[in-house]
Amino acid sequence: MGIWDRIFEGGTNPGSGRDVSNQEISIEFKIDSSLIVRNNESTTQIAQWQIVNGDADLFSHEAEPYVNYLGGRIMFCDDLVLFNDSYRDLVDNYFRKRE
Secondary structure (H helix, E strand, C coil): EEEEEEEECCCCCCCEEEEEEEHHHEEEEEECCEEEEEEEEEEEEEEEEEEEECCCCCEEEEEEEHHHHCCEEEECCCEEEEEEEEHHHCCCCEEEECC
């Protein structure tokens, strides 16, 4: 739960990642299974979400409607979360939990 700021996106090629923290994309996950995507604090999307079993014994999520930044496997490390989609030749999105 809480607000997560998008800080980095990576691709399938080594060195293809880039800092995206200046884009000011954030996602607020709410306890009622809704989420709000914001760009520069303006709401751009509202969706319902749930955690599901993914492949490789990792978790994934489903959102209705689909949220571009949240595709793939979910991996946590401290205050960071990675939505790993590069294994399918798509983009990885890294978020940091807001204080």
